[in-house]
Amino acid sequence: MEDVRIEAIEAILVDLPTIRAHQLAMAVMQQQTLVIVRLRCSDGIEGLGEATTIGGLSYGEESPEGIKLAIDTYLAPALAGQDATNVRAALARLDKVACGNRFAKSALETALLDAQGKRLDVPVATLLSGAVRTRLPVLWTLASGDTARDIDEAEALLQARRHNTFKLKVGRRDVAADVAHVSRIKQALGDRARVTVDVNQAWDEAEAAGAIARLEAAGVDLVEQPIARTNLAGMARLAARFVVPIMADEAVCTPEDALDIARLGAADVLALKIAKSGGILAMGRTAAVGDAAGMALYGGTMLEGSIGSIASAHGFAALPRLSWGTELFGPLLLKDDIVAAPPAYSDFSLELPAGPGLGLALDEEKLTFYRRT
8 A cells, every 4th residue: 555644634613503402411502513523645535533522511621622722733733744544553643642632532533544444445344343233223312301392202203213212311400300200201101112311420329329219110221320420439339229220421431441340330331432432442442341341331422413423333333242222313413414415314223324434425515604713
C-alpha cells in the first residue's frame, strides 16, 4: 500500500433540533449539538467521525465546544502528516498529547477507521474482525415526563414494531412520584415490553434502596446507575440486595473501571459507550473485562447523531456477546439529519450498513444549513 498521510482535520459544530423536549435527571434537551470530524488523507479518501455530549457539560467533563477546541488546538496538529493507515499508532500519539479527552479522541478514531474501511473497501466491523450480528436491538427512551403521553408513545411504537424495550428517565422529581410514574407505565405495557429505569446518579443509597424495592415489585426489568458513580460500595450493596439487575453507566469508562466494578460486584450489567471509552477499540477492551467477569453487556449512547450511532453499531456488532441490546436511537430523536441516507430501523432493531467504512455519506447542503457559524 502506498504511503498515505493525514492531510487535514476539520471539526464542525452542528446544532440539530429534537422532535420533543428530552428530560433527564441532569438536563432538559431541546436540541443536540454534534461535533462532526472530517479527516482528509493524501490518497483523497475522507473519514467521518462524531462526538457529542448530553446537555452540554451536565453529563461529564467534555462539551461539544470543548471537544472542538481540543481537536483544533492539540489533537489535529498532533496527527498532521501521520500515517493514516495505522490507527493504533495515531491513538497512541494522541494519548501522549492529551490526558483524557476521550470523546474527542473517539471522534478522531472513528474518522480514521471510516477512512481505512473505505480504503480497503470493507465495513468498519470487518476491521474489528467481523460482525457477529447485522441487526442490533434498540430501545427507546420515554422522557416526556407525562405518564399518559409516555404510555401512548410506547403503544404506538410497539404497534409500528419499532421498539419493544423502553427506558424511563427519572430523578428530576420526588422519588415517590417517579416510582408511581414508572409503575403505571409498566402496568400498562405488561409483558409486551421491557421497561428499564435510568436514574443518572440522582438518588442517594437510602432513596435508591426504597425505590428499587418498589420498582422490582412493579416488574421493572433493569435499574441504571441509581447512585453516584463514585459510590461503588453502595452500588455493590444494591446489586447484592435486589434481584432486578443493576447497571453501571457513568461508573464505567475504562477497562480499569470495569475491573473495579467486577472486584466489588458493583453491577450486573455494564453500559458501554464508545465516546466515554475513548473510541471503539478501547470500548472493546472494557467489554472484554466485563464479559470475562460475568457481567452482561449493553450498548449505550450519548444521543449521538447518525455518524456516532453507526460507529457505535459497528463496535457493538463485533462484540461476542451483547445480552441487553442497545439504545442507539439518537438519530430518531432528531428532527433532521446531515447524512444522505439515515440509519434504517425496523423490527425493533437497527440495521448495520453494509457499505465500506461506516457506510454513510454526508448531505453537504444539510451540513451547511445546520453548522454553527
